[in-house]
Amino acid sequence: MNLSPPARPAARPWENRARMEYRTLRHIVRSARQGYGDFVRQGLESALRIPVLSVADLSRRDRHECNICGWSGRTFYPNTGPGYHEMEVACPGCSSQDRHRSLLALMLAETDLFAGGRRVVEVAPMRGFERLMRMQDGLDYVSFDLERHAMERGDITAMHYETDSVDYFICFHVLEHIPDADTALKEILRVLRPGGQAIVQVPVDWDLRVTREYAAPDPRDVGHVRQYGKDFTVNLSDAGFDVRGTSVAERFEEAVVERFGLSPEPIFFLTKPR
Structure with a gap:
């Protein structure tokens, strides 16, 4: 069954990994200023995981695939913010959840x-x-x-x-x-x-x-x-x-x-x- 339309954007994994890391670090800083220690801990967990996954993806063990941009890799990436902390939902190719x-x-x-x-x-x-x-x-x-x-x-x-x-x-x-x-x-x-x-x-x-x-x-x-x-x-x-x-x-x-x-x-x- 086809899960993608005829045209789709090219995956931009390195660009989006950098954006993910930036957003996560910004979330950590804001949470620290607001005194939300639990959010800081969650943010640190995700901030450390993103580069680890980036290196692991070089092995090209394609267990997962994004039907929006066509990226494939070992696993999806974390999505962390104020009130959510999901470890394997974000696509590094297009940032889709x-x-x-x-x-x-x-x-x-x-x-x-x-x-x-x-x-x-x-x-x-x-x-x-x-x-x-x-x-x-x-x-x-x-x-x-x-x-x-x-x-x-x-x-x-x-x-x-x-x-x-x-x-x-x-x-x-x-x-x-x-x-x-x-x-x-x-x-x-x-x-x-x-x-x-x-x-x-x-x-x-x-x-x-x-x-x-x-x-x-x-x-x-x-x-x-x-x-x-x-x-x-x-x-x-x-x-x-x-x-x-x-x-x-x-x-x-x-x-x-x-x-x-x-x-x-x-x-x-x-x-x-x-």
């Missing part, structure tokens, strides 16, 4: 997004994933963000895109940062054409029955304003979408999930009723 590789795999398996002629809008893109999307022939793709890198500046709670104009809207790990998530969902529903789909993922605590709202953005949890619980799918349905969740574990063999380092967390395909 396991959730981005799962996103691409499921978009190819579950949608016709890459068939050509589709209007695709993404909010808060990961750079490597945005680069991949912009390379696809016949794909009308645009990204936006309120503050970070993107093709356009824009607010998900007040988008300038026309009503019923978007075939696919990608919203990955964004809603947990938005104070007025209900308005963001209404805007996504508005810009989608009837039958169009939003592809959404947020971090969900499946042991939490009801979503917990924070009084202020949590600096120890990547600035999240809430922790979503099991009622997340109900919230999506209440916003007017037909909701279907799936995961790579349901779609691919275990060996494929392991080879490409895919995240088992569910991804939600939200269809605007016709």
Whole structure:
């Protein structure tokens, strides 16, 4: 089964390893200033691991592969920051995380997004994933963000895109940062054409029955304003979408999930009723 689209960016492992190390060292310094000793220890663990893995990759024992950029190597790299510490998720070729590789795999398996002629809008893109999307022939793709890198500046709670104009809207790990998530969902529903789909993922605590709202953005949890619980799918349905969740574990063999380092967390395909 093909987990990659026709065109994809070239892997840049040495460049991205340097970026990973820089981001990790910056995280260590910031955490030390804030007095977060646990974050400092996690950062040091990752900062030491990155050069070790870089040397080990010279042996060319290709156990893993990235379906976004085509990099292959012994293992994926650590991804450490304020509230997360994952040891084998980041691709040194394009900096993609396991959730981005799962996103691409499921978009190819579950949608016709890459068939050509589709209007695709993404909010808060990961750079490597945005680069991949912009390379696809016949794909009308645009990204936006309120503050970070993107093709356009824009607010998900007040988008300038026309009503019923978007075939696919990608919203990955964004809603947990938005104070007025209900308005963001209404805007996504508005810009989608009837039958169009939003592809959404947020971090969900499946042991939490009801979503917990924070009084202020949590600096120890990547600035999240809430922790979503099991009622997340109900919230999506209440916003007017037909909701279907799936995961790579349901779609691919275990060996494929392991080879490409895919995240088992569910991804939600939200269809605007016709």
